[in-house]
Amino acid sequence: MFNKASIERGFGRSYFFRSYVAEEKKYWGIEKDEIKIPDKSVNGYKTEESYANLAQDGVINREVEVQAGDVIVGKVSPLRFFGPVESFMSETENRRETSEMIRYGEEGIVDNVIVTETINGNKLIKINVRTERVPELGDKFTSRHGQKGVISLIVPEEDMPFTEDGIIPDIIVNPHAIPSRMTIGQLLEIIAAKVSAMVGVRLDASAFNSDEAVSEESLRKALKSIGFRDDAKEAMYNGVTGEKLEGRILMGPCYYQKLHHMVANKIQARARGPVTLLTKQPTAGRAKQGGLRLGEMEKDCLIAHGASLLLKERFGSDRYSIPVCRQCGLAAVEDHVKGKKYCPVCKKSKITDVEMSYAFKLMLDELKCMGIYPRINPDE
Ligand SMILES: [Zn+2]
CATH class of the missing domain: 3.90.1800.10 (RNA polymerase alpha subunit dimerisation domain)
Known part of the structure; x- marks a missing residue:
């Protein structure tokens, strides 16, 4: 559980960077890509608005806010197939839109634009897009002891439990995470950090360090001397009702890291x-x-x-309907011009429409390719 006020003060914030690359490739012959604002006659031209963010050279400027689908590098490429028909087209009609766009479901601010060259001497544009990420439900965090977990609740500060001194925690962790994983180090980190913060001394608890200051005995003594229980637990009060909580609770500073798995990168829905x-x-x-x-x-x-x-x-995501010949059981043909359905095999027109998944129709076709006769009997 995270304290909402802590988040609003900036706790756990991070910047997410995504880089986009566009290369002005050269093709066989004289054909090559062109990085520029595409002309209206180019194949696949979007709207004038989509290119509004681009500068004269067809590349976006820094610190521009961008949304999913926005063009950040305008680019046109030659058509892949250059047949006799295309050769009659004008120079611009013969090109297609291949602009670099912001990914689906993402947004941000253009952080940096780099114009450079590849080893082959092609023009290369690299663009970094930055997004500020505020912790939200489902974001993953961890202490340095491998106690990872996701935010399950963001609690308003006034509803959080507090100590006698009025201290309100940033994070509350379910203690069931401790015994099974045996991360005693995290408890020691909290205790030592509490002493360190309250007394104002630096403690070194690195491995193989036999420093007397981090021994159990001196930590207990130090806590006692500043008015805490020697196990660093404290009495707390229910933030909603104000009642004193029955148990004593261990509270203290602990180093936390944000992990890369964030809900904003994973959220998905579709009809x-x-x-x-x-x-x-x-x-x-x-x-x-x-x-x-x-x-x-x-x-x-x-x-x-x-x-x-x-x-x-x-299970009907690929539902499909085909005419089936009742005589031979094979897929029949529908002539939309004459408005007739007939069987190309036995020339009869006793046809029934059968609903099936397209994947099944595909299997029938594949069986026929292998010389197997799949027969549908619509009467049954
Ligand atoms: Zn037939």
Whole structure:
């Protein structure tokens, strides 16, 4: 649990950097990329607004606020296929948009722009984008003893427990984390740091150090001398009711680090969205706005819950309908021009539309490729 006021004072803040790279590549012949603000006639031109942040040279300036999808380096490339049709196009129509954009779901401020060259002598632009990260629910932190964990609650300061001196903690850790992991070092760090902070002495507790100042006996004595219990525990009061808490609580300074796993990098949700070309099933992964898989075990949960009809909805991400010949059981053909459905194999027109997943239709096609005759009998 984190103290909300501590967070607002700047506790646990960090900067997240992402770098973007754009290279002005040279291709076979005289073809090459061009880093500039694209012309309207370029293939895949976005909107005028998308290029508004770019300077004259097609590269964004420092300290500009950017959002997902914003162009940071304008770039046009030659078309991949240069056939007879394309050769009749004008110089600009023959190019496509390949600008560098801010990643989906991210935003920030352009921190640094570097214009340089690659080993091959190509123009190279490197851009760093910075985002300030304030601790939020689910962000991961750790002490130096491997006691890692995520923020589960952010508590308003007035609701936090406090000591007789009015000290309010920044972090509250569940003590069940201690016995199983046996991180006694963290308890010693807290005790020694408390002595250090209250007495005003530096203590060196590095390994193999036999310094008398960090022995159990002298730590206990020092705590006693400044009016604490010798085990460094204190009485605390409930911040909501003001009642004294029954147990004594160990409190003291402890060094914490923020870990790279942050909710802001992982948060994802999707309704319908992009699908893969081959299977027509939702894409995988957050970067591609992927779907969230409802797997076998989740399926079992729904069945056990008596909500099996919901599966028909959840497992229909690639639902598809094909005409099937009732004679031979193969996929038939629908002629949209004549408005007719017929079987190309037996020329009959006894056709039934069958709903199936596209992945299954794909399997039927693959079986046919291998010389296996998959027959659908729609009457059953
Ligand atoms: Zn047929």
